[in-house]
Amino acid sequence: xxxxxxxxxxxxxxxxxxEGLVRAGWIQAFLVPPPSAVFQTILRxxxxxxxxxxxxxxxxxxxxxxxxxxxxxxxxxxSSSRRVQDAFYPYAVFFQTVPIIAIxxxxxxxxxxGLRTVVASAFIASIFPVIANTLDGILSxxxxxxxxxxxxxxxxxxxxxxxxxxxxxxxxLTGLRIAGGLAVIGxxxxxxxxxxxxxxxxxxxRTQQRTDKVFAAVLLASxxxxxxxxxxxIVSRLVxxxxxxxxxx
Amino acid sequence: xxxxxRSFLKTIPAAGLLAGCGKASKIRLALNWKPDPEFGGFYAxxxxxxxxxxxxxxxxxxxxxxQMIGAGSAEFGIVAADDALVARxxxxxxxxxxxxxxxxxxxxxxxxSRKLKSIEDVLKGGTLAMQSGLPYARILRKKFAFDRVKxxxxxxxxxTSFLKDENFAQQCFVMDEPLHAKRQGVEVTVFPxxxxxxxxxxxxxxVNGETLRxxxxxxxxxxxxxxxxxxxxxxxxxxANARMHALNPTVELESFAESAVAQRSLIEANPxxxxxRERWETLAAQLKELGDIPQVPPVEQAFRDL
Numbered sequence: 003x004x005x006x007x008x009x010x011x012x013x014x015x016x017x018x019x020x021e022g023l024v025r026a027g028w029i030q031a032f033l034v035p036p037p038s039a040v041f042q043t044i045l046r047x048x049x050x051x052x053x054x055x056x057x058x059x060x061x062x063x064x065x066x067x068x069x070x071x072x073x074x075x076x077x078x079x080x081s082s083s084r085r086v087q088d089a090f091y092p093y094a095v096f097f098q099t100v101p102i103i104a105i106x107x108x109x110x111x112x113x114x115x116g117l118r119t120v121v122a123s124a125f126i127a128s129i130f131p132v133i134a135n136t137l138d139g140i141l142s143x144x145x146x147x148x149x150x151x152x153x154x155x156x157x158x159x160x161x162x163x164x165x166x167x168x169x170x171x172x173x174x175l176t177g178l179r180i181a182g183g184l185a186v187i188g189x190x191x192x193x194x195x196x197x198x199x200x201x202x203x204x205x206x207x208r209t210q211q212r213t214d215k216v217f218a219a220v221l222l223a224s225x226x227x228x229x230x231x232x233x234x235x236i237v238s239r240l241v242x243x244x245x246x247x248x249x250x251x
Numbered sequence: 252x253x254x255x256x257r258s259f260l261k262t263i264p265a266a267g268l269l270a271g272c273g274k275a276s277k278i279r280l281a282l283n284w285k286p287d288p289e290f291g292g293f294y295a296x297x298x299x300x301x302x303x304x305x306x307x308x309x310x311x312x313x314x315x316x317x318q319m320i321g322a323g324s325a326e327f328g329i330v331a332a333d334d335a336l337v338a339r340x341x342x343x344x345x346x347x348x349x350x351x352x353x354x355x356x357x358x359x360x361x362x363x364s365r366k367l368k369s370i371e372d373v374l375k376g377g378t379l380a381m382q383s384g385l386p387y388a389r390i391l392r393k394k395f396a397f398d399r400v401k402x403x404x405x406x407x408x409x410x411t412s413f414l415k416d417e418n419f420a421q422q423c424f425v426m427d428e429p430l431h432a433k434r435q436g437v438e439v440t441v442f443p444x445x446x447x448x449x450x451x452x453x454x455x456x457x458v459n460g461e462t463l464r465x466x467x468x469x470x471x472x473x474x475x476x477x478x479x480x481x482x483x484x485x486x487x488x489x490x491a492n493a494r495m496h497a498l499n500p501t502v503e504l505e506s507f508a509e510s511a512v513a514q515r516s517l518i519e520a521n522p523x524x525x526x527x528r529e530r531w532e533t534l535a536a537q538l539k540e541l542g543d544i545p546q547v548p549p550v551e552q553a554f555r556d557l
Contacts, residue, residue: 207384
């Protein structure tokens with residue numbers, strides 16, 4: 003509760019400030035819509051916005067789940083040997099640098115209009131931080147513990163699942179936190195061309211010069227990002243509470 | 252003299268003023284797309300002859316020229332009449348001075364093999380890629396049933412889906428995409444949006460109302476230069492095309508030449524760029540009907556024939 007209150011203060015202050023500046027005429031309303039207009043738009047267009055929100059959520063969450071699973075799996079594979087890493091890691095970087103807006107039209111052609119394109123776009127946008135953080139975590143296992151496992155002749159699989167993977171969890175979760183926000187961005191970009199969802203609402207509102215509606219959709223997108231972030235934090239607390247310093251105190 | 256950064260910066264405009272003594276100050280003209288034939292007359296214009304030093308700022312997808320003019324980040328900009336009226340309703344004082352396209356160049360194109368007779372036929376099946384937020388799209392939606400066609404976002408000129416799928420129709424500029432499709436070996440039927448009764452002026456030269464009041468001569472000189480530029484371009488587009496091609500080399504010079512010819516009939520008028528009160532009133536009534544503007548404004552404030 004205390005946390006929520008602390009987090010709400012900057013939001014309220016900035017909102018009131020912008021509202022004041024617009025009303026006083028310091029900022030013209032066609033450049034930045036007054037927050038009151040944005041909130042009215044959210045209320046008035048709620049049926050449309052909530053449906054769009056649900057669609058974007060589905061696309062972003064599915065893309066995020068896929069990139070979490072695939073990202074961890076790829077990182078485990080890469081960690082198997084230095085050779086494998088040298089051979090394949092550069093290609094993982096591809097996902098980080100691919101300008102998603104440029105290839106979105108191709109995604110539409112490969113996956114068709116609708117959810118699959120949105121999921122693919124969210125996946126591509128969000129997988130890299132999962133791979134990079136997981137790999138980093140797996141490779142930085144405490145050498146003393148690794149020696150201990152070796153001493154007891156633990157198999158490579160056992161070392162992976164009982165030592166390296168759990169030790170990497172804090173980094174994996176950091177990767178997922180970054181990936182969550184990126185999945186939302188990826189989903190919305192996919193929706194610009196694939197249709198539906200908040201991306202489509204933003205695209206249409208822009209052509210109508212409805213900055214209030216653009217901001218309303220952006221606000222909902224950030225709510226989705228926050229929700230994903232909160233969800234990962236809960237998971238993080240559950241799995242790290244008993245042993246990792248970041249979730250204690 | 253000990254100059255700190257701030258006072259040094261202050262001296263720059265003063266120095267510019269001195270250097271510019273007797274010369275024109277730089278005027279910015281913001282385009283809403285990359286250099287191509289729809290802006291040919293602006294690139295053909297001899298601004299210096301009219302005492303103007305104009306810098307043309309190329310744009311891209313979604314360049315907010317309306318807001319740029321309103322905020323003063325460009326003195327002049329390219330705006331469509333419907334956008335201008337919506338902006339004016341939002342207290343952004345945009346005034347149109349010269350309308351390049353007398354006929355709205357937007358259209359919907361479909362494969363000729365489908366033998367469609369009207370826009371209504373396009374809506375009877377297949378896929379239609381369009382910008383659903385545009386007024387014409389919403390007018391269509393009010394007029395016809397959309398339950399049999401699958402509407403998807405505009406591809407922004409990309410033809411891949413269109414070429415691949417015979418039942419794919421898409422929003423286009425009548426002087427651009429249909430020619431590209433033909434070059435790829437696909438015959439098309441084009442249904443101009445203007446035939447549906449929605450015909451706003453587009454590619455208008457517009458200015459901030461305040462600039463117009465303070466400096467009417469500037470606007471007048473600008474319009475004179477632009478009108479001459481368009482006359483030149485319509486008669487002989489080659490040199491301006493070469494200049495625009497250098498700035499926008501992705502599009503082939505040959506396709507610039509074709510578009511320049513194809514758009515001629517949409518632009519020709521006497522005099523070039525003219526606007527009438529009736530056309531503005533029709534548009535205002537349509538936008539009011541759509542709910543884009545709260546009431547029909549006094550349209551004579553929205554444009555000035557110079």
